[in-house]
Amino acid sequence: DSGVTQTPKHLITATGQRVTLRCSPRSGDLSVYWYQQSLDQGLQFLIQYYNGEERAKGNILERFSAQQFPDLHSELNLSSLELGDSALYFCASTEGRESPLHFGNGTRLTVT
């Protein structure tokens, strides 16, 4: 168990809808990262937060947004969902710059 908790495990929704994915990082970790994993693109970095502040952005669509709250949990919001957004969404956390990432077990999103 990595200590990173993600909810829900599965999410099925329709095109055009909006969903929120939740992540609780490991105890003490200030940095949270979101990744998307699809069969054709592999694991792609979306966005990073550090202690509530956005630190880095990857190939995140404008329809997607995230935030990190004072208790350090993070939420990834996906709106105007399209079929192509179906993927596994992973959250990861780390204690510092020199430390590796630890991943949660992901949320599997299916858009129908």
Add this chain to the structure above:
Amino acid sequence: QKEVEQDPGPLSVPEGAIVSLNCTYSNSAFQYFMWYRQYSRKGPELLMYTYSSGNKEDGRFTAQVDKSSKYISLFIRDSQPSDSATYLCAMSARSSGNTGKLIFGQGTTLQVKP
């Protein structure tokens, strides 16, 4: 061309075999190198973490980094059926400001047959 290339396999070996998994990369700024193992329906699990060139050993696992060739390897000795999983290489450049912005290979699917 992708920044990190990894043969997706699948790779099938008999139990007890030595497994060699490899990745090549093009960005000479990469300095942090990792190997993750991912079981079906689970998140990537960190196996090995190395900085710069050299070897690192942990039990049955050995990670090698050759920065001059832009090539990293993971060796698994005495492979077990429980090693059957997808293995992902990942790397990061120090210049990115943090090691969290990882670039991943596509992953190699390994099957170890009893």
